[in-house]
Amino acid sequence: METIYALSSAAGRAGVAVIRLSGPSSRETVIRLTGKTPPASHRAVLRRFRDGGDGAAIDRGLLLWFEGPSSFTGEDVAEFHLHGGRAVVAAMLTALASLDGLRAAEPGEFTRRAFENGKLDLTSVEGLADIINADTEAQRRQALRQMEGALGLLYEDWRHRLIRLLAYAEAEIDFPDEDLPDSLLQKLRPEIESLASQIQTHLDDGRRGERLRDGVEVVILGPPNVGKSSLMNALAGRDVAIVSAEAGTTRDIVDVWLDLGGVPVTLADTAGLREADGAIEQEGVRRALARAEKADLRIVVAAPLETGGVAGDFALAQEGDLRVWNKMDLAPCPEAGVLPLSAASGQGIEAFLAALTARVSFVYEASEHPMITRARHREGLMDCRSFLARVSAGLATDALPELIAEDLRLAARALGRITGRVDVEDLLDVVFRDFCIGK
Numbered sequence: 505m506e507t508i509y510a511l512s513s514a515a516g517r518a519g520v521a522v523i524r525l526s527g528p529s530s531r532e533t534v535i536r537l538t539g540k541t542p543p544a545s546h547r548a549v550l551r552r553f554r555d556g557g558d559g560a561a562i563d564r565g566l567l568l569w570f571e572g573p574s575s576f577t578g579e580d581v582a583e584f585h586l587h588g589g590r591a592v593v594a595a596m597l598t599a600l601a602s603l604d605g606l607r608a609a610e611p612g613e614f615t616r617r618a619f620e621n622g623k624l625d626l627t628s629v630e631g632l633a634d635i636i637n638a639d640t641e642a643q644r645r646q647a648l649r650q651m652e653g654a655l656g657l658l659y660e661d662w663r664h665r666l667i668r669l670l671a672y673a674e675a676e677i678d679f680p681d682e683d684l685p686d687s688l689l690q691k692l693r694p695e696i697e698s699l700a701s702q703i704q705t706h707l708d709d710g711r712r713g714e715r716l717r718d719g720v721e722v723v724i725l726g727p728p729n730v731g732k733s734s735l736m737n738a739l740a741g742r743d744v745a746i747v748s749a750e751a752g753t754t755r756d757i758v759d760v761w762l763d764l765g766g767v768p769v770t771l772a773d774t775a776g777l778r779e780a781d782g783a784i785e786q787e788g789v790r791r792a793l794a795r796a797e798k799a800d801l802r803i804v805v806a807a808p809l810e811t812g813g814v815a816g817d818f819a820l821a822q823e824g825d826l827r828v829w830n831k832m833d834l835a836p837c838p839e840a841g842v843l844p845l846s847a848a849s850g851q852g853i854e855a856f857l858a859a860l861t862a863r864v865s866f867v868y869e870a871s872e873h874p875m876i877t878r879a880r881h882r883e884g885l886m887d888c889r890s891f892l893a894r895v896s897a898g899l900a901t902d903a904l905p906e907l908i909a910e911d912l913r914l915a916a917r918a919l920g921r922i923t924g925r926v927d928v929e930d931l932l933d934v935v936f937r938d939f940c941i942g943k
């Protein structure tokens with residue numbers, strides 16, 4: 505096993521920079537760079553770091569030592585806390601590169617070693633990637649929970665239950681002539697059904713965990729000139745969309761990212777929905793409709809026309825859409841159940857923002873249960889559920905215990921692939937793709 509190193513803190517000038525080292529040559533490397541043996545495990549000491557070749561001093565800082573297996577990766581790990589200057593970091597990395605048996609770490613390689621040494625299951629690995637990528641409070645909380653193993657424990661608990669049931673089925677195979685209680689296999693039925701229903705409930709989560717992780721998609725829809733771009737700007741608090749009195753200026757989709765009460769929201773301002781003139785505008789309208797299709801929430805905007813009459817039609821609004829009457833300064837809203845506002849003056853924006861926040865907060869409404877956060881989890885759970893359905897069908901028709909056992913084994917395996925407890929070599933590159941160097 506090679507020893508790897510990387511800058512684990514962000515690149516660029518900073519108060520402190522952390523370089524991490526993991527692998528069998530860690531101790532030897534510390535001796536080469538500090539002239540002293542490392543301190544006791546989990547202790548920090550102040551040391552002078554010097555180039556292993558010419559012995560010239562590089563910097564003075566903290567050295568932390570974690571002796572394997574009680575370390576993040578499970579190997580011997582050292583952390584050098586240096587002054588975060590570019591030249592300091594560069595000199596230290598050069599000094600490390602010049603030592604034999606050491607190489608720069610690949611993105612996510614420390615965490616991969618932690619996984620391979622059984623320190624983390626795959627869902628915790630994903631939680632770790634998520635906590636590094638979390639932008640909002642709700643995302644951070646969800647990521648922390650997953651990193652600490654909530655999801656992994658749930659799936660492992662289910663998997664162990666399946667393995668226990670499998671033992672019954674195998675007893676039936678191994679001792680067919682023994683005086684085993686008559687309906688040993690039939691006794692599995694209630695347990696299988698209860699497990700299948702728990703998995704189903706877990707799957708029927710409205711994709712809240714995935715939406716919280718990826719961001720809730722909201723689109724603003726309405727005909728040209730009702731003030732969609734103005735509304736978006738008022739929400740974003742900065743000029744992100746082109747506001748113009750000329751119809752059809754928002755030809756493409758403009759996205760802004762908002763943190764609404766801890767929920768990440770991607771807000772898309774779309775091309776006005778009307779008969780498009782040019783080819784470009786037509787494309788804009790096509791994209792707007794496509795985007796609206798897959799959005800989690802749609803805001804439908806209408807407004808009074810300066811010439812009298814109304815631009816926009818709430819009849820087009822579907823159930824669940826948030827309906828907005830803009831330009832309330834020009835004319836009062838003609839309908840009930842619509843939020844009146846003026847994007848230009850800001851009147852009504854607070855109430856609208858509160859309504860919008862309430863609508864997106866469903867993604868993290870306090871739940872005691874950990875959420876599915878990736879398509880990968882969902883696929884594994886759906887596989888497991890299908891195998892359990894086959895087990896139930898097999899039990900109902902007195903199928904051979906061998907067949908029932910095989911389906912139970914496959915069901916357990918589907919869960920094991922989520923946590924990484926069974927062979928998952930093919931999955932690892934996908935899971936570790938989200939990582940940066942130094943983690």
Ligand code: GDP
Binds near residue numbers: 727729732848
């Ligand atoms: P979009 O085509 O729907 O994106 O509309 P824009 O945001 O580009 O706005 C169209 C026109 O309506 C612009 O001239 C805006 O200044 C104007 N406008 C937007 N909001 C208001 C408002 O609340 N009151 C009034 N009187 N005019 C507004």
